[in-house]
Structures are given as structure tokens and as C-alpha cells.
Amino acid sequence: MPEASLRVELLAVTPNALSLIYAAFRQCYHAGFVADMWPKLLSGEVDREVQADFVSKVLESGHDSPVEHVCFTFAAEGISRACSHQLVRHRIASYSQQSQRYVTDSMDYIMPPAIARIPEAKARFEAFMQEVGDAYADLRDILVAHGRKSKANEDARFVLPQAAETKIVVTMNCRSLHHFFNLRCCNRAQWEIRALADAMLEKCKQELPPIFSRGGARCEMLGYCPESGKFACGKYPTRENLT
Template identity: 70%
Template sequence: MPAISQSVTLLAHTPDALSLIYAAFRQCYHPGDVADLWPRLLAGEVAPQKQADFVGRILASGHESPIEHVSFSFAVAGVSRALTHQLVRHRLASYSQQSQRYVDAAGFDYVLPPAIAAIPEARECFEAAMERAGAAYAELQEILTRHGRGAKANEDARFVLPNACETKIVVTMNCRSLLHFFELRCCLRAQWEIRALALAMLGLCRQALPVIFDRAGARCERLGYCPEEERFSCGRFPRLAEIPRSSV
């Protein structure tokens, strides 16, 4: 039952992503049918930099809906059930998570919070709790199997598993949902584990589609000020109320 580290892999994204976004934007302002333009885009007749410049200008005006046509899919492992409970609150997304009903969790790996790892007595207490949970799970499996639950023993024994229990999940979001996810979860006030996930995903997105994600991140980075109330601000950026009106 070792502590485990997070890993994030970009499985796939919509093919010809930049050209698709460019075509979608162009359709909004073009009297013709962009289906006629599409073969030229695939043939490279419109330079990628020209496409990127056009998309960047329109995005800067606040028009974002066409980027919803492109999606990214990630394989995430080495994360806790505490993280995925937060992750699935982002509704405009698709999730496929490892099942604790069908996957035997005996000897489960777990996520060890850095704050706990840094304090020897806290780490000792935490690791002992993981051992107790693992032992209780195995004992319940045995008892339930002996009483006829058979293959269904896991689905009842799992009730003693902790939030720290490691899980794996496949996540798919469109670009617009990803931008919103990054605004909230790259913030310094986001919990450390989901912030690490968001930053890893953002790095992969920036490599794949920089015109959309180069300026993505916490909301304060885009706005230049913190939109939170004073008690929720980390202090990295001034709050809007603290900025002189002439500067806004």
C-alpha cells in the first residue's frame, strides 16, 4: 500500500484542431459555406500562422463559442478520490473512472498530502490509518464472500476505503470548458492536488494548441486583478476594489 504520484497523459484531441476552430470562426462572419474552405485548410493553403492570428483576434474580442468544437482527452492516474469528487463538479465534461465495484482494491495505493508527509507524527498517523482501512477492507471481503456475496463483496467492502485511495480516470473537455477549469483550478487557492492536475493539463494543452491556451490559467492572470472577496484573495494580485478607477 505505497503512496503514489500523479500522472497525466494527453490521449487525444480533435484532429486539425486549429483549422477546425478557424473554420468555425470564419463561418460566423463569412457569407459562404466553410465546407468549401475546408479542403484548402487541410491542404495548407491558408498558413497556420494566419489561422492562429485570426483566431487570436476574435478570441480577444470575447467571442469564444467556436472553440467548443475541439476537445481534449486525458488519462489521469495516481490521484485521490478526494480529487475526483472535485473534478466531476465540472459538468461540461465526460468522465470514465475506475470502478471500485469491479476492481479489487486490496492493497490499494494512496495519495499522501505533502503537509502530512512533512510532519513525522502526522505521517505515522496517516499511514497507520491506511493500513487499518486496508485490513478492514480485506476482512470484509472475506466475510462477505463467506456469506454468499461472492463477486459482489467488493461493492460493499469499499465503503471503508478512504478518500486518499488512488483512482484512475479518463477526462474529456472541450476547449471552452478547459479554459474555465484552468481559471478556477490553477488558482493558488485551489487545493494542491487538483491544482497540480490543472497545471499539468494546461502544459499539455499549450503544447498542442498554443493559440487557445498560451494565456490560459487562473482568472487573476487574465484579468490583472483578483475577482475574489478580501477573505478569499491570496494577495498575488490586487482586488478590483483596490485598483484606482482611472486604471480600470
């Protein structure tokens, strides 16, 4: 039962993402039909730097709905069920998650860093993970022996902990991603989903910098912490302290 490590890969992005967002923004302010300019955008007749500059300036005004036309799809592994339960609470997204019905003899798991740093806590955690793995295997074998057969896994999995590793495919549009990053890149977010969000944000910045160069926790975009002083981490001043 090995400990798993986080891995995030970008699988797909809407083709011609920057040009598509540019066209969507232009349609909001353009008297003509953007389909007529689309070939020029794809051919490079309208320079990409011009497109990026226009998009960035409009985004600074607070108009961001056109970025919904572009989606990113990620594959993530080495996250716990505790993390995936937080992730799927973001509703404007699509998810395809590995089923625990297909866990077999071994169960990979995620160990919190706070536990890993304390030798006695780490030893107890690892011992319990082994106990869980053994219990899962024993229950599955017992259920098979009593005729449950192919359904044994789905009942034996009830003993698996939130630390159990899972794999998931996630698709979000750019606006949903910004909301996700605003919340989950915050220092107050739980450590594991923050690590996932940070890894996803880095992929987005590399792929589409005009949209994500200023992505992250809300304080990074605002220049101050929108939380009250009671909850602020101290990285930025709170709104009250600005006045």
C-alpha cells in the same frame, strides 16, 4: 499499500483542431460557406500562423463559443477520490472512472503534502491506511465466506477513504477547459485538483498554444484578481485596488 503519484497523459485531441476553430470563427463573420475553404486550410494554403493570429485576435474580443468544437481527452492516475469528486462537478465533460468494485488486496493512496512534512502525522496516516487495507481485506473474506462471493468487493469498499487512489479518463471541450483552469489553477483551489489542472494545462499549451497560451487562473488572463480583498491571494491586485 503504496503511496501513488500524479500522472496525466493526453490521449486524444480533435483532429485539425486549429483549422476547425479557425473555420468555426470564420463562419461567424464570413458571407460564404466555410466548407469551401476547408480543403485550403488542411492543405496549408492558408498558413497556420495566419489561422492562429486570427483566432487569437477574435478570442481577445471575448468571442469564445467556437472553441467548443474541439475536445481534449486526458487519462489521469494518482489522484484521490477527494480530487475526483471535485473534478466531476464540472458538468460539461465526459468521465470514465475506475470502479472501486475492482480494488483487490492493496489500495494505493494519496498523502497530502502537509501531512507528509510532519513525521508524526505521516506515521499516523500510513498506519491508518494500513488499517483500512486490512479491514477491507478482512471484510471481503468474511463476506465471501458467508456467500457474498463476487459481490463482496462492492460491500467491503465502503470502508475505503477519500485518500484512496483512482484513475479516470476525462474529455472536455476547449471552452470547458478554460473554465476549469480559471477555477482550479487559482492559488485558492485545493492543492490536489490544482496540481491536476496545472498538469492538464501544460498539455493543452503544448498541443494548441493559440487557444491556451494565456490559460490558467482568471487573474492570469485579467491582470487582476476578481476575488474580493478578503479572498485574494495577493499575487495580483484586486479590482478595487486598480482604481
